Amino acid sequence: FRAKCVQEEKEGVHRLERMESQLFSFYRHFGVYATPQAPPPVIQNFNGLVFVSISVGNAFHTYDANRLKIVFVGKDEKLNENIKHMATYKEKVVVATESRIFLFSRGKLIRHIPLSAGCIKLQTFGNHLLALYKDRLELISVNKRDWYNKPKLLVSFPSDFTPHTLLHPPH
Numbered sequence: 435f436r437a438k439c440v441q442e443e444k445e446g447v448h449r450l451e452r453m454e455s456q457l458f459s460f461y462r463h464f465g466v467y468a469t470p471q472a473p474p475p476v477i478q479n480f481n482g483l484v485f486v487s488i489s490v491g492n493a494f495h496t497y498d499a500n501r502l503k504i505v506f507v508g509k510d511e512k513l514n515e516n517i518k519h520m521a522t523y524k525e526k527v528v529v530a531t532e533s534r535i536f537l538f539s540r541g542k543l544i545r546h547i548p549l550s551a552g553c554i555k556l557q558t559f560g561n562h563l564l565a566l567y568k569d570r571l572e573l574i575s576v577n578k579r580d581w582y583n584k585p586k587l588l589v590s591f592p593s594d595f596t597p598h599t600l601l602h603p604p605h
Contacts, residue, residue, distance in 0.1 A: 471516070478522045487527050489517040494529060496541065506541030513543070519556040521563065523576050528563060530556050535563070537576065547574075550585075555600045564588075566600045 477499075478485040484499040493509035494517060508527060515531035522528065527538045530553060536546045555566040563574040565585060572585035591597060 471518070473518060473520045476520045476522050476527070478525070478527075480525050487520060487522070489520055489529070492516050492531075494520065494527065494538075496527065508538045508541045508543075510536070510543040512536070512546060519553065521556045521558045523558050523561070523563075526576075528556065528558070528576070535574065554597065557600045557602050559602055564600060564602070566597055568596065569593075571597075571600075 472489045475486050475488045478487070485496050485505065486499050487494050487496045487508075492513050492515055493507060495504055496506040496508065497503065498505050508529065512534075513529070513531065513536055515533065517529045518532060519530040520527065523537075525539060526544070529536050529538065530549055532551060532553075533549055534546050535549045535556070537544045549565070550567065550572075552567050553565050554568065555564075557564045557566070558576075559573075561576050563576060565572040565574055569591050570587055571589040571591075573588050574585045
């Protein structure tokens with residue numbers, strides 16, 4: 435732990451005070467989350483800065499990875515279910531519950547759309563989201579003008595095929 439010297443103005447006394455990061459102690463170990471079904475943290479590299487967003491129930495926290503200081507808390511009354519999926523798109527954080535997808539910028543809700551039940555994984559793919567289901571793969575646009583359009587069906591899976599995850603290399 436780091437320590438800093440604090441000078442109390444009235445008494446002129448110097449004392450050492452422990453400085454701890456604002457990152458919750460149970461997040462300091464990789465792989466430990468607030469809820470057992472929470473999605474893994476998502477990492478953003480934006481303008482040379484690295485941010486980590488972590489789901490905490492029906493909200494998320496975004497931390498500056500260099501200083502381990504909290505920068506934003508994403509919470510809205512429309513986001514009333516636990517977060518199941520997280521992804522990043524440019525400077526935005528995309529979170530999904532069982533029934534909706536939410537787009538946040540700097541911790542503020544920008545817009546939201548319905549999501550079909552049973553989504554296994556959300557993955558950013560350019561300016562789109564790929565939504566993986568047990569029986570299909572859908573494409574959802576993140577652009578403002580296309581946001582409210584229905585998802586496009588990309589692939590239907592045969593009944594004997596069971597997808598488990600979706601991977602896409604970083605840009």
